[in-house]
Amino acid sequence: MADLNTLTLAEARDKLRAGDVTSVELTEACLKEIEGAGALNAFVHNTPELALEQAKAADARLAARDAPAMCGLPIGIKDLFCTKGVPSQAASRILEGFIPEYESTVSQNLFDAGSVMLGKLNMDEFAMGSSNETSCYGNAVNPWRRGNDDAQLTPGGSSGGSASAVAADLCLAATGTDTGGSIRQPAAFTGITGIKPTYGRCSRWGVVAFASSLDQAGPMTKSVRDAAIMLEAMCGHDPKDSTSADLPVPNFEAMLTGDIKGKKVGIPKEYRMDGMPAEIAKLWEDGTAMLKAAGAEIVDISLPHTKYALPAYYVIAPAEASSNLARYDGxxxxxxxxxxxxxxxTEMYEKTRAEGFGHEVQRRVMVGTYVLSAGFYDAYYNRARRVRALIKKDFDDVFAAGVDAILTPATPSAAFGLGEMNDADPVKMYLNDVFTVTVNLAGLPGIAVPTGTDAQGLPLGLQLIGRPWEEGDLLNTAYALESAAGFVAKPGKWW
Amino acid sequence: MSIDKDTAARVAKLARIKVEEDALPALAEEFNTILGFIEQLNEVDVEGVEPMTSVTPQKLKRRVDQVTDGDQQDKVLSNAPDAREGFFAVPKVVE
Structure with missing residues (x-):
C-alpha cells in the first residue's frame, strides 16, 4: 500500500482495526519518509528501534482486539517533553546529553493509548521563539514554498519541527506546546490543525517549563477529527501537576457533529489591526461567512484590552522563565x-549559563530578572498581572453575554522566510503572537484551522477561541469551519 | 526608564549569565526596546484590580503527607556533569 504516511490518525486507525494495514507497516512508511527528509530538519532525535518495538506491541494488541484509542499510530514528540531513555533537551545546548529517567505524563498517556513514537521534534530553544530559528539543532524548515521560489520559509515556532513533520507527512500527528501561540502559529504557517486546550487540561509534569502559568500541551494534526482523537488521549487529571484539572475528559470525537446552528460566534473588533494584510482580512471575512452559512449567529464583540496582551505577556512570560530556568546551573x-x-x-554558574543558553533565551531570562528585581516588581510584574486579570475579564464578559466561540485570524501573515527577521528588533518577532497570546493569558482553549492560501500559495489559518473546558464544542465549531473551507492543499515535495 | 550599561551588567549578574564588557551596550539597548514596548501597560487603569494568580479559580488539591518516592540515588545522579561518591560535585563554595 502506497503512502501510508499520508494518512490521518482517523484513517489509519480505521485501517488498522479493519486489518488492512499493520502498525509496523505504518511505522516503517513514516521512518522511511523521515530518513529522506533531512532537509526539513524536523526530527532531531530519531527512535526507530523504539518505534518498531512499540508498533509490534500495538499489532499484538490489535490482533487481540484490545486496542486503545491511538493504538499503533506513529507520531512525533516535541523535544520539550521528557521521554524516558531518549534525549530531551528543549533544543538547548544547556541540556546536551540529558537523558530523562522518567516519562512526561502527556507522552505516557499517549503511550498508554498505544501510540508509537518515531522520535523527537525540533523547536525553538525552551519554546522561546516564533520561527524555530533559536534552536540549537538549527532551523526547522517549512515544507511549503512561495510558488517556484526556492527560498526556505519558517514553519513557525516554537513547535516548528512538529508543524513541519505533520505538514510533510513524516508522521501522522505530533505533540506541540503553546505558551503564547506556539501550537497555533506554526499550525497556521504549515496548513495543519493545532489546538491549545484550556489551561489545566493537559498535565505539565515532565514538560520542560517555560512560563508555568501559560504553558499547555496540545496536538498538531492533519484534521480537526485527529485533533479531537489525540487531545482526548493526551489530557486528563494528573496528581503530579497541581494545576491539572480534576475534571472528566469527554469523548471529543463523538462531539463532532458539524451542527453549529444557533451557535453565537463573536468577531472581536480589536483584532482588526492597523495594517492587516488584505489577504488576512479577506480570509477572516470568508471564515465568518462560512460559519454564518453553517447556521451560526455572527455577533460583533469587543475585547477592549487586546492591545495590552503582548506587553503583559512579555513581562509575565520572561518573569516565569527567569525563575524556571534558574534550575540550569550546571x-x-x-x-x-x-x-x-x-x-x-559563581563563575561556574555564569559561564555555564552563558555557554548553554542561546541569545534569545538569555535575553528573556534577563528581562524576567529585571522585571522581578527589587524596585520594579510592582511597576512591571504586578501591573502586568493586573492587566492580565482585565484581559481575562474581557473574555468572561463576552462569554457571559452568550457567545460560544470567537473567530480571529491565527497569524498576522503567511510564513516568512528564514533569516528575514534577523535584523528586526525582538519586538517585531513578538508581534507574530498578537492574535494568539490573549488566549494563553486567559487560559482558554484555542484552535488554528487551515482555511485558505495566499497569492503565493502559502497556507493561512483562522483561530477559534472557546469557553474554558468546552474543547468539545470548540472542536465541533472548528469541524464545521474545516468542512466549509475544504482546505486540501499539500506542499509539493522538494526535499 | 532607560537602562544603561551598568544596569545591564547588574541584571546579568543577578541572572548568573556572564556577559562580556563589550556586549553590554547592545544588551542595554535591547532591554530598552523591550521595556519601551512594555511601557504601554502604564496606559491601563488597574485601580482596584487584583493581580491574577490563577486563570481558573481553583483550590490547590491537598495530598496525604506521606513518603511516596525515594531510594533513587543513581537515577538522580545519572545526568550530573560531575557526581562523586553519591553526591553532586561542585567547585569549592567556602574558603
Whole structure:
C-alpha cells in the first residue's frame, strides 16, 4: 500500500482495526519518509528501534482486539517533553546529553493509548521563539514554498519541527506546546490543525517549563477529527501537576457533529489591526461567512484590552522563565562550562549559563530578572498581572453575554522566510503572537484551522477561541469551519 | 526608564549569565526596546484590580503527607556533569 504516511490518525486507525494495514507497516512508511527528509530538519532525535518495538506491541494488541484509542499510530514528540531513555533537551545546548529517567505524563498517556513514537521534534530553544530559528539543532524548515521560489520559509515556532513533520507527512500527528501561540502559529504557517486546550487540561509534569502559568500541551494534526482523537488521549487529571484539572475528559470525537446552528460566534473588533494584510482580512471575512452559512449567529464583540496582551505577556512570560530556568546551573544535569584555575561556584554558574543558553533565551531570562528585581516588581510584574486579570475579564464578559466561540485570524501573515527577521528588533518577532497570546493569558482553549492560501500559495489559518473546558464544542465549531473551507492543499515535495 | 550599561551588567549578574564588557551596550539597548514596548501597560487603569494568580479559580488539591518516592540515588545522579561518591560535585563554595 502506497503512502501510508499520508494518512490521518482517523484513517489509519480505521485501517488498522479493519486489518488492512499493520502498525509496523505504518511505522516503517513514516521512518522511511523521515530518513529522506533531512532537509526539513524536523526530527532531531530519531527512535526507530523504539518505534518498531512499540508498533509490534500495538499489532499484538490489535490482533487481540484490545486496542486503545491511538493504538499503533506513529507520531512525533516535541523535544520539550521528557521521554524516558531518549534525549530531551528543549533544543538547548544547556541540556546536551540529558537523558530523562522518567516519562512526561502527556507522552505516557499517549503511550498508554498505544501510540508509537518515531522520535523527537525540533523547536525553538525552551519554546522561546516564533520561527524555530533559536534552536540549537538549527532551523526547522517549512515544507511549503512561495510558488517556484526556492527560498526556505519558517514553519513557525516554537513547535516548528512538529508543524513541519505533520505538514510533510513524516508522521501522522505530533505533540506541540503553546505558551503564547506556539501550537497555533506554526499550525497556521504549515496548513495543519493545532489546538491549545484550556489551561489545566493537559498535565505539565515532565514538560520542560517555560512560563508555568501559560504553558499547555496540545496536538498538531492533519484534521480537526485527529485533533479531537489525540487531545482526548493526551489530557486528563494528573496528581503530579497541581494545576491539572480534576475534571472528566469527554469523548471529543463523538462531539463532532458539524451542527453549529444557533451557535453565537463573536468577531472581536480589536483584532482588526492597523495594517492587516488584505489577504488576512479577506480570509477572516470568508471564515465568518462560512460559519454564518453553517447556521451560526455572527455577533460583533469587543475585547477592549487586546492591545495590552503582548506587553503583559512579555513581562509575565520572561518573569516565569527567569525563575524556571534558574534550575540550569550546571550541577544536576546538562552542560557545565570548563572552568579556569581558581574559578568558584559563581563563575561556574555564569559561564555555564552563558555557554548553554542561546541569545534569545538569555535575553528573556534577563528581562524576567529585571522585571522581578527589587524596585520594579510592582511597576512591571504586578501591573502586568493586573492587566492580565482585565484581559481575562474581557473574555468572561463576552462569554457571559452568550457567545460560544470567537473567530480571529491565527497569524498576522503567511510564513516568512528564514533569516528575514534577523535584523528586526525582538519586538517585531513578538508581534507574530498578537492574535494568539490573549488566549494563553486567559487560559482558554484555542484552535488554528487551515482555511485558505495566499497569492503565493502559502497556507493561512483562522483561530477559534472557546469557553474554558468546552474543547468539545470548540472542536465541533472548528469541524464545521474545516468542512466549509475544504482546505486540501499539500506542499509539493522538494526535499 | 532607560537602562544603561551598568544596569545591564547588574541584571546579568543577578541572572548568573556572564556577559562580556563589550556586549553590554547592545544588551542595554535591547532591554530598552523591550521595556519601551512594555511601557504601554502604564496606559491601563488597574485601580482596584487584583493581580491574577490563577486563570481558573481553583483550590490547590491537598495530598496525604506521606513518603511516596525515594531510594533513587543513581537515577538522580545519572545526568550530573560531575557526581562523586553519591553526591553532586561542585567547585569549592567556602574558603
Amino acid at each position: 550541577v544536576r544535569y546538562g552542560h557545565r562550562a570548563t572552568l579556569a584555575q581558581g574559578d568558584g561556584i
